[in-house]
Amino acid sequence: MMNAPARGFTAEEFQARTQRAQALMAAQSLAGILLTTEPELAYFSGFQTLFWQSPTRPWFMFIPASGKPIAIIPEIGAELMRHSWLDDIRTWSAPAPSDDGISLLTDLLLPFATRGQKIGMMKGHETYLRMPLGDWERLISALPDLEIEDATGLVQGLRMVKSDAEIEKIAHICAVGSAAFSAVPSFIHQGQPLEEVFREFRRTAIGLGADNTPYLVGAADQGGYADVISPPTTRPLRAGDVLMLDTGCIWDGYYCDFDRNWAIGHADDAARRAYDVLWRATQAGIEAARPGNTCRDLFTTMSKVISEIDPSGGDIGRLGHGLGLQLTEQPSHAAFDNTVLKENMVLTIEPSLSYGDGHMMVHEENIVVRPSGGHLLTKRAEAELPVV
């Protein structure tokens, strides 16, 4: 078990986050922001429960122009929410298919509609509406004068730059993940079904201090793998396989997201070369992760190295992303993303490439943006493909 920092955040931190949001809202003439999704409720209140896994009940939060956020939540969450810094907690006995919070929301929002004020919602890229679409349609038809504007950029912009306390949590779970990856050679062996490798990795990561390992994907095949999002099979590890494990472990609500590759028994030249190119692409990405550079710059920098053996850069669509309360967050290291890097952004550096006969390989590290470039939160992968 690794030593962990304190759980939770101070009320001052939630207040500072809320006030930063409110300053941006004022600049955008928003009288409030209505939120429906787990990471946003956690960001502004610290409310953390696995109960989100049940689709039965919607949860809402409203950020007013000033003062504390307002929770509009099922009664089952009231006791937990009362431990947060919030004062105004409005509840109903959910599930109630005929009125799952809609009349509470209507009461809350009607004065804004009447006054002709604008409300923000997250409607953009990487968001979704975590409530029934039919309820949403009923809500907006009950408030025909309510003007709704996209607040995706505002909220994502805040969440991208992490506080010291957030970075401490992410650094901790990255350290736990690094220790779990370091242990992999001690528990894998030829003949072991891939699903047992997954099982042992999860038990190891939890034993080292992860709250859980919600995300674990990977693959193993002769000379390389062809897919990076599949669940494990019962296929046994064989000499000549390249094994990849990619994990999102979680601690106190914050994720790591990185991977490691191993050759089983021996490695062929093509796999060694792919590994070397990706290791150097990662290195170039880490060094380029300085304030002032853009995500597009990171993409271009890594693509240049990748193009030594793969001009396409693979079809994954991006070479890394933000990280924090979600396994993947804004921004994206992609040609389309001109987000300017700022100090204290936490990012994955994740180059991938195609090689040989339908093989692909992915590398991934987690960093925090510092003036001198990316500061590693993960223990850097070995410079040459490790043979186990």
Add this chain to the structure above:
Amino acid sequence: MMNAPARGFTAEEFQARTQRAQALMAAQSLAGILLTTEPELAYFSGFQTLFWQSPTRPWFMFIPASGKPIAIIPEIGAELMRHSWLDDIRTWSAPAPSDDGISLLTDLLLPFATRGQKIGMMKGHETYLRMPLGDWERLISALPDLEIEDATGLVQGLRMVKSDAEIEKIAHICAVGSAAFSAVPSFIHQGQPLEEVFREFRRTAIGLGADNTPYLVGAADQGGYADVISPPTTRPLRAGDVLMLDTGCIWDGYYCDFDRNWAIGHADDAARRAYDVLWRATQAGIEAARPGNTCRDLFTTMSKVISEIDPSGGDIGRLGHGLGLQLTEQPSHAAFDNTVLKENMVLTIEPSLSYGDGHMMVHEENIVVRPSGGHLLTKRAEAELPVV
């Protein structure tokens, strides 16, 4: 490690599910159903990936009036989807904020709009729209003539009644969960922080064969607990505590969802009495889970026993629910739910009550509806509050 059934389903099973949907669609004059959510894509295709945890990419499936479902998905998922029974897989290189599948969907749906045909979407209770609201608004404004009808009841009605192969999977994960709960007395002790109890439970369940333990909530406090959705604290177990653990373990995409209670060192009369009432309420619920009875009947039957000490029946809003590809599914054992039970529905029986000074207690078992009543998939909880 417990012996597991085979993973996956036959193509015949997916075909049968699709044809049952298509028969209901014909009766409702639907020319197709557009789906955006993980359990529905899994139900009709077997597509299973933890990649859903990343909010970056939307995934779509369209069930036409006849023939196989059509996948409209990010290129990163194409390799995995090609292993399913589907033939028509349309992909784009996501993420692409300017067009994340929207032009592919427009091309697919335009002929239906032109012909004035109706399309189904899941817009009702316990659903959400897993795509950006802004993209949804763009899609429907590009298809002003498309008539969209709620298909929630149609899809949920199909998913509620499980096939033999689905029941086998749920029975397996319930057996794994039961074995993990049986092991709890062997690893808990006074002075142990609750978060260590959680960690050890997860490692045990995975070691016994769970793919993961995505859901684990619980509480422990003197004479009883007050909240059932919180993450664990570092508070050590003490003599006089009532400890509750409630888990959703998963195997091959299917969940168990049940809990167990223990007294630490000794139990007081109030906790013993609450346990006894809930055990009998559960028993009454299991016996009433016969085809022809309604969910409301189950609620009433359990409420009658609960009212021996708690006239309110607690504020959780329902006394159980469906179970399968999701931790909680339709139907709900609540006064508002008149769903008629059918053979092979898999349900939780989950009575709860309030007692003493702000304490609550929850019991939960998982059953499959059989002509003679609920058939237990979980190993029945002990009839008296176990003291550890």
